[in-house]
Amino acid sequence: MAETIVTPKKYMKYLGIWIDDKTIFDEHIERTCKKADRQVTALTKILPNIRGPGSNKKVLYGVVPSVLLYAAPVWARNGFGRRVHLDNLEGVTEADKLRERETTVNEWQDRWERNHSTAQWTKRLIPHIKSWLKCDFKTLNYYVTQALTGHGSFRMYTLRIEKSRNDLCKYCGERDDPKHTDFECNRWHAQRTGLETYFGAQITPENLLETMVRNRRSWTEGVT
Known part of the structure; x- marks a missing residue:
């Protein structure tokens, strides 16, 4: 090491998980969502647009949840995962879950109303x-x-x-x-x-x- 300067990085990948310096896993979630989106796009191109997918191609969609949920127990207690894995957290009451869900739905409704371009x-x-x-x-x-x-x-x-x-x-x-x-x-x-x-x-x-x-x-x- 001697006079070598080691510069810390904001993110690092370890065993398929992107770990950030604050351990909130925002980088991992963002990259994972983009990866899943690319796979959905690729799958969409091989599916018929009129009569729907056959049963053999429906199996391929199982790949997407696998990508999204890879190593979830590691990152689910922080950042975005806090909302989708409340059942796994200690000390969280049913009232806490209801409040969190209400907040999420209200935010979703607000974004839905402000969307004037798609869907x-x-x-x-x-x-x-x-x-x-x-x-x-x-x-x-x-x-x-x-x-x-x-x-x-x-x-x-x-x-x-x-x-x-x-x-x-x-x-x-x-x-x-x-x-x-x-x-x-x-x-x-x-x-x-x-x-x-x-x-x-x-x-x-x-x-x-x-x-x-x-x-x-x-x-x-x-x-x-």
Whole structure:
């Protein structure tokens, strides 16, 4: 060592974990999320956009949680992990967990309301995150996911991914997007009328999911 100057680093990688000088693991979390995001992007490219993934490709998605949760017991007690691993901390009461969850949901809602660039259709359907999260009987399938995201067999979307030649509805010739298919097209008028009769009100993008999450029967009626 003698006169050699050893300069400490802010971060170092040891056994696959990025350790920082304050042991809050922010660098590890950031790098891990970016790595997982790259894997999701790569997997998305090999999955079909219209009919959903086959069972063999669904197995590949197990890789992503493995990346995210690698060595979690080491870093979960600090930084971001504090919120997702409260059950593992000593001295944490149920009241503490509820307060922490309430804070997280409120922050999420605030970010959701301030977002004006992405997921605007989903935001329109789910304006209030808390009521969506409280619904413990909701189930998602291929068709519900399409309706929520706007990614699926809508001509507007299939034209964008070069799977169709135009964005016109094959039933009525109007521009086909999620709002048109679910709330306007005459092809599904009978189904909408039946649902409105059951709900006792006209359904709109703003009230459909808020109405469906009220009880299990309403959710079942909505998805069928």
